[in-house]
Amino acid sequence: MTEATETPGGENYLATLAGIVADVSDVARQVAAAQIAELRVLAAAGRLAEEQAVQQNAKVRLHDMALRSIAAEVGGVLRTTDRTVQRRIGEARTIIEGFPAAVTAWESGRIVREHVRAIVDAGTTLPAEMWAEFEAIAIERCERETPNRVRGELEIFAQRMHPRSFAERHEEAAASRCVRLVPGRDGMSDLVATLPTVIAEGIHDRLTQQARAIVDTREERAAGSGDAAGVVASDTRTTDQVRADVFADLLLAGTPALDDTRDTSAGPLGAIRARVQVLVPAATLTGSDDGPCDLAGRFPIDPATARVLAGDTGIWERLFYDPTTGVTVATDSYRVPLGMRRFLQARDQHCRFPGCRVAAIRCEVDHTHDHALGGATKLSNLAHLCQRHHSMKQFTAWRVRQLKGGVLEWTSPLGRIYREDAPTPAVAFTPADPPPLSEPAPF
Incomplete structure (x- = not known):
């Protein structure tokens, strides 16, 4: 390989990279075409099972038997279980029949597979008769953003379209909070907690801050004296591993094991508090709207929690962009x-x-x-x-x-x-009609 090829920015390097990018683009189109074809075939299998039941004036159970039989036949070809195939048939029918415009946009290259998944995941939280309306707006938004960036926005949009208020649905969902133990292999298990989003986000953020504090101060603590310095010097754990260990320490002992001042009222790790970034519409703050709020473009959260966070924060303020009297520019x-x-x-x-x-x-x-x-x-x-x-x-x-x-x-x-593009502004001001003369002007 020549020196020019090995040097980023060299002519050969750029030519090789351009060829790789072009090949990736071609392969991506071929993969998308194959994936869409597979979805259509699986959806057709589901319709065939339904038609069999209709022809025989069959009950739901007989329809399920026909679907199981077809799934087993397809599973034999795909070398997977009939249960897996039956689940994939159901998903395929939802995508192909429930969101046809998204499939067309995917087929034409306007969006990608994960866009479709984001549209379907958010859209299916709505009644089926609202899917087409949601789909049309969602596709337009997906054409301008990557799937992971647009997913949270689509979820917020779907929640606001829902005929029932988000606050009402969150209250019902919160009743299902729980902790589950899922046994794994090689002596490992998953401890899964289903919690309100803000609490879960706060837990993860605090664990992350504490883990980074431990990792970032290793050299400083290892340079000290005593047995603790030797233990720290041999610590090669990753951030994920430290985060898991701190999680266990906090639940089992109430304090991080590597907090050098854990015997005091506020050690450096114990003093770390969770941070969450929430965008709250003004109408939600005043109580005139019960729609979802946005947890930093990631997940919708309930309005009651957002109001509590807004009221408790110590840095709540209005932001003005004014070249002469507002925010420093x-x-x-x-x-x-x-x-x-x-x-x-x-x-x-x-x-x-x-x-x-x-x-x-x-x-x-x-x-x-x-x-x-x-x-x-x-x-x-x-x-x-x-x-x-x-x-x-x-x-x-x-x-x-x-x-x-x-x-x-x-x-x-x-x-x-x-x-x-810059994200949708978190704060927007619009002119209001003057109040009637009979009413006092608002403060």
């Missing part, structure tokens, strides 16, 4: 002032690399045009990037520039352009 220093950070969190909501949805509170504020190269510390030159994509911007041939309105335009090493 620029500074001479490298450091981003707190007011600007809050504005950027509300604007960005998550990492601004295409497809990434790491919450803004877990990201770094990056100067789009490097500060060391003359980039100013101002809102039009700042955006949130997670550590992974911040590093990629710095150390690879990916380039980015910020357009008007906080839109980021990414350019890949091959020159492909990926437009990362």
